[in-house]
Amino acid sequence: MKVLESQTAVLSNFEVHEHLAELQSRKEKKKRHAPPSNQGMVVDRTLEWLRLPPSPLSQTPTTYHADSIPTLLERLRPYDLTKGELIMILNLRPCSTPALNTTIEDMEVRFTEDQQMEILTIIAEVLGQFDPPEESEDAEAAADTSMADAQGS
Amino acid sequence: MFILTKIADLVQIKAADFSKPSIEAIEDNINAKYANKVLQKIGLCVALYDILWTSEGLIGHGTGEVNVNVEFRMIVFRPFKGEVMLGKIKSSTPSGINLFTIFFNDIFIPFEELPAGSEYSHSDQLWIWKMDDVRLYYDTNETVRFQVIEEDWHDQTPAGPSQTSLGGPDEEENAVAPYKIKGSMAREGLGVCLWWDN
Numbered sequence: 001m002k003v004l005e006s007q008t009a010v011l012s013n014f015e016v017h018e019h020l021a022e023l024q025s026r027k028e029k030k031k032r033h034a035p036p037s038n039q040g041m042v043v044d045r046t047l048e049w050l051r052l053p054p055s056p057l058s059q060t061p062t063t064y065h066a067d068s069i070p071t072l073l074e075r076l077r078p079y080d081l082t083k084g085e086l087i088m089i090l091n092l093r094p095c096s097t098p099a100l101n102t103t104i105e106d107m108e109v110r111f112t113e114d115q116q117m118e119i120l121t122i123i124a125e126v127l128g129q130f131d132p133p134e135e136s137e138d139a140e141a142a143a144d145t146s147m148a149d150a151q152g153s
Numbered sequence: 154m155f156i157l158t159k160i161a162d163l164v165q166i167k168a169a170d171f172s173k174p175s176i177e178a179i180e181d182n183i184n185a186k187y188a189n190k191v192l193q194k195i196g197l198c199v200a201l202y203d204i205l206w207t208s209e210g211l212i213g214h215g216t217g218e219v220n221v222n223v224e225f226r227m228i229v230f231r232p233f234k235g236e237v238m239l240g241k242i243k244s245s246t247p248s249g250i251n252l253f254t255i256f257f258n259d260i261f262i263p264f265e266e267l268p269a270g271s272e273y274s275h276s277d278q279l280w281i282w283k284m285d286d287v288r289l290y291y292d293t294n295e296t297v298r299f300q301v302i303e304e305d306w307h308d309q310t311p312a313g314p315s316q317t318s319l320g321g322p323d324e325e326e327n328a329v330a331p332y333k334i335k336g337s338m339a340r341e342g343l344g345v346c347l348w349w350d351n
Contacts, residue, residue: 001161001162002161003158003160003195004159004160004161004224006194006195007156007157007158007231008156009156009157010156010157011155011156011157011228012155013154015155016154016228019228020199020228023200033173035184036185038185038189038190039189039200041189042188042199042200043199043200045255046230048255048256049254049255052255054350084233084235084236088237088238091154092237095350096350098341098342099298099342100342101340101342102237102298102342102343105235
């Protein structure tokens with residue numbers, strides 16, 4: 001074994017989630033012979049962790065899409081955040097000022113309160129957000145209509 | 154949290170695996186060797202990401218195994234220093250709090266890295282953050298945000314028998330995890346998620 005490059009790229013949780021979910025579905029769909037058990041275990045556990053609330057990937061339907069990452073990078077460009085800060089924002093999706101403060105170094109010095117609110121708004125717009133009361137109502141409403149549809153037809 | 158690492162290795166496909174398509178045989182071989190294993194100073198390997206290059210298969214002399222040189226990329230769990238991530242509280246001791254993330258269990262927050270005013274409650278076996286008259290509990294299984302401050306590598310390669318001592322200390326050393334993360338929850342916004350997100 002030889003390590004050619006210890007770090008060729010940094011992956012966000014979303015990208016890892018996509019890849020592992022595909023591995024899992026390939027296993028289930030194609031009835032491919034079982035992969036090595038150690039791989040099956042770590043993949044299952046990692047997916048379980050990524051889908052555990054309050055991870056943003058725990059939401060169904062997912063609010064992350066293939067173009068979320070470039071869109072977010074583009075929109076946060078004026079704030080001049082570092083790569084590490086952006087990765088953390090992608091993974092954690094901070095929804096409050098204290099949460100944002102953990103991902104951005106010296107936030108109070110670098111940004112005014114207005115700017116902090118702007119960043120939070122952009123994150124919520126691009127990556128979505130948890131909104132339990134409203135969402136459950138929406139979900140219920142959707143369920144109601146689909147029930148009504150089912151009964152009507 | 155995750156990175157890609159480029160590795161070159163020799164894959165030996167056993168005759169029993171000849172019924173598999175070559176690509177699957179190579180993937181399985183790599184995953185069997187690396188998945189869920191810690192590479193020193195690299196991190197915890199999760200799964201194969203992609204195969205970049207393979208040589209022709211060469212049949213070894215005497216065994217009938219097919220030898221293929223492969224270059225590939227692995228998904229590796231390796232949070233960078235200063236990264237903020239989520240964890241769950243596994244247990245609390247007077248020396249600090251142990252965290253886990255289902256697939257990785259060796260995260261430790263020493264008591265010095267808890268916010269000022271934290272106290273250990275021996276009766277509850279929990280850490281409590283006291284601010285004036287508010288008491289906030291670090292309950293077991295609670296999801297917390299923490300910041301990675303240090304990593305601790307421990308090479309488990311056997312060092313060979315020692316001449317002086319027998320058994321005792323060696324066994325203790327073997328129990329040390331190969332890759333440990335030390336974290337902090339002292340900054341504002343870190344600690345139990347529920348305290349900050351409402």
